Amino acid sequence: MKPLNSQHIIESLELAALACEDPTSLVYQRLFLTNPELEDLFLMDRNDEAKGHMLFEVIEAIIDFVGPKYTSEGLIVTEVINHRQIGVPIEVFDTFFTTVRDTFREMLGNKWTSEFDEAWAQLLLELSHVVHGKSTD
Numbered sequence: 825m826k827p828l829n830s831q832h833i834i835e836s837l838e839l840a841a842l843a844c845e846d847p848t849s850l851v852y853q854r855l856f857l858t859n860p861e862l863e864d865l866f867l868m869d870r871n872d873e874a875k876g877h878m879l880f881e882v883i884e885a886i887i888d889f890v891g892p893k894y895t896s897e898g899l900i901v902t903e904v905i906n907h908r909q910i911g912v913p914i915e916v917f918d919t920f921f922t923t924v925r926d927t928f929r930e931m932l933g934n935k936w937t938s939e940f941d942e943a944w945a946q947l948l949l950e951l952s953h954v955v956h957g958k959s960t961d
């Protein structure tokens with residue numbers, strides 16, 4: 825597999841954090857616009873607290889995944905199983921990670937570079953391999 829450029833991922837996340845303090849509403853608005861059937865899963869989360877917490881965990885997992893990989897692979901595998909119990913199909917993990925990328929790309933506008941694009945494409949591929957239990961070697 826092609827090496828993943830961690831630095832470009834971290835840089836894009838830093839710029840996204842500067843562009844928007846809390847991207848929760850932007851990420852989920854995009855998710856529900858493109859996948860309206862997912863909105864009902866979050867009916868209990870009236871104040872967006874769970875959505876915000878989940879997004880935070882996902883971003884933390886990405887930071888670990890492009891770095892030391894202490895916890896992210898185990899976390900993703902565990903969450904695929906935990907979320908199955910609450911009706912989240914496995915394929916939606918790819919959708920969610922892609923939605924995070926698309927939201928940040930739109931937020932950054934012309935600050936988003938072709939290097940970010942390439943690094944994120946590779947990241948999404950590698951995350952998908954973890955979600956679907958394929959070897960990343």
Ligand code: HEM
Nearest residue numbers: 862865866868869874877878881882900903912916917920
């Ligand atoms: C690696 C990926 C994911 C991680 C680390 C993760 C993490 C979490 C965490 C920590 C919570 C509990 C939040 C809280 O109650 O404070 C949560 C809840 C939830 N997650 Fe995820 N999640 C992931 C992927 C997904 C995906 C792809 C979906 C579907 C779009 C999803 C749907 C939900 C739902 C419906 C809840 C319950 C919300 C509620 O309490 O009403 N998650 N997730």
